[in-house]
Amino acid sequence: MSTDTSPYREVTILLVDDDDVDVLGVERALKKLKILNPIVRARDGIEGLALLRDPSAVKRPYLVLLDINMPRMNGLEMLSEMRKDSRLSSAVVFVLTTSKADEDKVTAYQQHVAGYIVKSQVGDGFLRVMEMLDHYWRVVELPIQN
């Protein structure tokens, strides 16, 4: 029996994106939806992996919002590193990118992402994404992570 008193365990969002405006957009959307989940931000894949491997940096449970085109290590490379790492392989990852390229979608789903979201609509776009994520972690049981 779970002794957890909160209605749901607070999920940390790891936002891996090099574009400050997109980060702002996510933050604005969360604020608007009055979602108070903690956000940890990384600017590229290397930083993202470092944060994930440091248990104190990203509280469990978490999910990852991953951009694809980033400096140093891009999102797909980071994803493949995560899937190779036994401690990170079960992480729930949503790709949130401007890329509409089919090959990116195919590669992402081959690495078992939970969803591939194209940042196309400005304005309500982030709002709807965050709304969806809010529902997602309320409904879906996240993997047990150590």
Added chain:
Amino acid sequence: MTMPQSQRRVFAYCVTGGGLVLANIVMRDSIWVGSDQLHTVMEVVATLLALLVGVLALLRYYSRKDSVFLYIGAGFLGTAFLDGYHAIVTAAHFRPMMPSDLSSLISWSWSASRMFLAVMLFLSWLLWQRENRLGPTGLLEARTVYLASAAFTLSCFFFFAFFPLPSASFPDIPFHRPQEYIPALFFGLALLGYLRKGEWRRDIFEHWLVLSLIVGLITQAVFMPFSGHLFDFEFDVAHLLKKVSYICVLVGLLISIYMTFRSEAEISKTLAQQNSLLAQEIDERQQVEQQLKQSSVELSRINEELNNFAYVASHDLKSPLRGVDQLASWITEDLGDTLGDDTREHLRLMRSRITRMEMLLDDLLAYSRVGRSNDEIISINTHELVENIFELQATNKPIHLVVADDMPVLNAQKVPLELVFRNLIGNAIKHHDKPQGTIWVSACKNADGFEFTVQDDGPGVPAEHQERVFAMFQTLKPRDEIEGSGIGLALVKKAVESVGGTVTLESDGQQGCTFRFTWLINNPEENT
């Protein structure tokens, strides 16, 4: 003084013929008397000469198949035997074995040899003519020629050996030996034949053959018939001239063999030169091929780069643009009512420009990708395709679509075909300026595939702009009136051309326009 070769040769023939006739006239009354020993020596020499000529001519024949040499070779070999026989009869040792007396035997055996050679030379011309007429089928087998000449030679032997011969000399008439005119006739015919053949102008052997025939003719026509006695002046000169005529053929053969060797040497020299040129050329070709290979590698690298560039450019240009758009939307949102009307309008215009630029970048990316797609070929029902595209355009203008019933189902890549229809139908809707309109789509089959027609009753395109519309970034209306990147028709053109088709536009600039494009497919028979 230089004369053309053929003139020089004609001159030589005249001098030889005329000189011999003149010599005959001048020396007719000579009281020279030879002997049977001299005759035997001369005929042994003649035999050897004839043998040599025959062997050389046959060697020549077997080294380069020219049937004239076969006939002449066989003729001279036979002649050598007959001459040998002719030499033997005057040799004292064999005389008692013969059934005839010496004078007729000498005369008739001489005549037999002359006759044989004259006929063979005449035949050699006749057979050349036959060959000329019939081609390779006119060729006689070497065996046939040998057998025929051997048969003639042998029959002469036996005839002289077993039958008594009549006298060969008729002292009462001016020509003491009229039978000599028969070989003369054949020598004459052969001479005329070879002169008409004309090879003597070019070929050194035939030139000497003609000389030999002249000598032979004069021997038979001018000297021998007038020989009243054995071993008299005419008799011995005729025997001498016979050898001269053999020697002429021998000289011709030797010179022609020499020329053959020389031309072989020259040919092998040019061959060596050509070989080295060829080797050089092969080298160059290999270099060019190498360069070509490098260029093609370079080209595919550049293509790859271009592809990447278009992708990266469109992506990397789009994301800051999105950021600007995002920020503009937040400004509008955050400032809300405090925003002045002007500022609000400016922000709206800013965002519409951003949208336009995004569209441009999307189309640019599509343009760079068209024709590269590795989509598989699938069966496409073009009727359904066109109707779906029209529905997806979701226009609220009162435009309806008329699709012909006989639209084909064809096997092709779907992406480029869809792109073409989408752009053409989209354009027809977008540019339509009348209260209501119709778009007609039809198709007809041709030899290589299908020709599709998309026709509308919109404003059309004036003739002077019809070239421009297919170029990149060309629009006919300001973008604030009708949104458009100006890439649509360039995209259509590239897609159609990527499958080897063509696209054309017909319009009077008032009553709508008609786009026709051909879609080539590999096996038109499989498509209905």
